[in-house]
Amino acid sequence: MQHPINIIANTMDNIFLLQLIKNGDKQAFKYIFDTYFTALCRFMYLYLGNTQEAEDIASDIFASLWENRKKLEIRLTFKAYLFQAAKNRCLNAIRDRKATVSLDDINGQDAPQVNVTDALETE
DSSP: OOOHHHHHHHHSOHHHHHHHHHTTOHHHHHHHHHHHHHHHHHHHHHHHSOHHHHHHHHHHHHHHHHHTGGGOOOSSOHHHHHHHHHHHHHHHHHHHHHHTOOHHHHTTSSSOOOOHHHHHHTO
């Protein structure tokens, strides 16, 4: 037997679903999670190439959704909102990866060669 929230959610509009979630309805939130979590992970994997990172970010998106549910504004659909959030978080993660390149990652190829003795003599 199909759960009643599934039957209702298949026909209800996003405004009603949003209102349920804003009111703390855990079944409505679970419905959104169950409907979109796997698809979000697959979508983010295309950007990130890492399953665990995609799952972590998807979990963060849903945690943020629940924590901020009272002030949540969704203009189109939950699907559009979640996938836009996923895209933004992936782009941020990629940007952060590029910003945190360690010297070990450079492998000495682009690193300047410094002779400690010469550096001390110039002072």
